[in-house]
Amino acid sequence: SQQGEEDPQALSIQEGENATMNCSYKTSINNLQWYRQNSGRGLVHLILIRSNEREKHSGRLRVTLDTSKKSSSLLITASRAADTASYFCATDSRDRDDKIIFGKGTRLHILP
Amino acid sequence: EAQVTQNPRYLITVTGKKLTVTCSQNMNHEYMSWYRQDPGLGLRQIYYSMNVEVTDKGDVPEGYKVSRKEKRNFPLILESPSPNQTSLYFCASSRSGSTTGELFFGEGSRLTVL
Numbered sequence: 001s002q003q004g005e006e007d008p009q010a011l012s013i014q015e016g017e018n019a020t021m022n023c024s025y026k027t028s029i030n031n032l033q034w035y036r037q038n039s040g041r042g043l044v045h046l047i048l049i050r051s052n053e054r055e056k057h058s059g060r061l062r063v064t065l066d067t068s069k070k071s072s073s074l075l076i077t078a079s080r081a082a083d084t085a086s087y088f089c090a091t092d093s094r095d096r097d098d099k100i101i102f103g104k105g106t107r108l109h110i111l112p
Numbered sequence: 113e114a115q116v117t118q119n120p121r122y123l124i125t126v127t128g129k130k131l132t133v134t135c136s137q138n139m140n141h142e143y144m145s146w147y148r149q150d151p152g153l154g155l156r157q158i159y160y161s162m163n164v165e166v167t168d169k170g171d172v173p174e175g176y177k178v179s180r181k182e183k184r185n186f187p188l189i190l191e192s193p194s195p196n197q198t199s200l201y202f203c204a205s206s207r208s209g210s211t212t213g214e215l216f217f218g219e220g221s222r223l224t225v226l
Contacts (some may be wrong), residue, residue, distance in 0.1 A: 012179070015130055033215075040222075042202060042217035042218055043155075043217045045215060046193060048214060088155070092213055099160065100157075100206075101171075101172070102154050102155040102214050103154060104153065
């Protein structure tokens with residue numbers, strides 16, 4: 001069963017705009033991670049945020065975590081064509097023996 | 113270069129013909145895992161291994177076997193493949209399975225079972 005659910009399922013924006021994707025989960029977590037997948041390729045780790053952190057930055061990426069709402073958001077600023085990909089959140093949960101579980105992903109398309 | 117290597121990358125086979133997808137990592141990672149990715153279903157975990165000789169079922173283990181005789185290798189075995197096992201398979205590894213769990217993924221193995 002899925003732990004994280006991304007929203008929206010698909011997103012198209014103009015190059016240069018900011019892209020925001022959300023992830024909701026159901027049970028208490030240790031950490032939440034975001035991954036990127038270019039079409040048909042392996043997933044690439046972007047950022048990890050621990051359950052006691054509220055915000056984290058990495059380059060043009062900003063991740064927030066709200067454990068009271070069991071949700072996270074990934075913001076990509078000043079989007080580029082190369083950001084076109086699917087983005088997945090992944091959580092590891094104390095309630096699931098710390099196994100890492102992925103959501104279904106958000107497909108992001110950056111329009112030129 | 114740190115990497116996870118899967119082989120084959122593409123395979124077309126027929127129902128019932130046993131096959132093995134190999135996975136090897138060169139990062140001395142303890143944790144390894146297999147996922148399958150299907151449209152609309154995201155990534156689902158098949159099996160995982162916390163260390164040598166330790167393997168556990170994920171969410172969709174039926175029809176699959178794994179072994180972990182060495183730290184670097186984690187092959188996925190389909191004893192009698194069926195068409196519903198047509199999928200994109202990913203192997204991943206991490207230094208630890210949970211709290212420091214950044215996963216490194218292979219490039220994927222696209223399997224078609226006719």
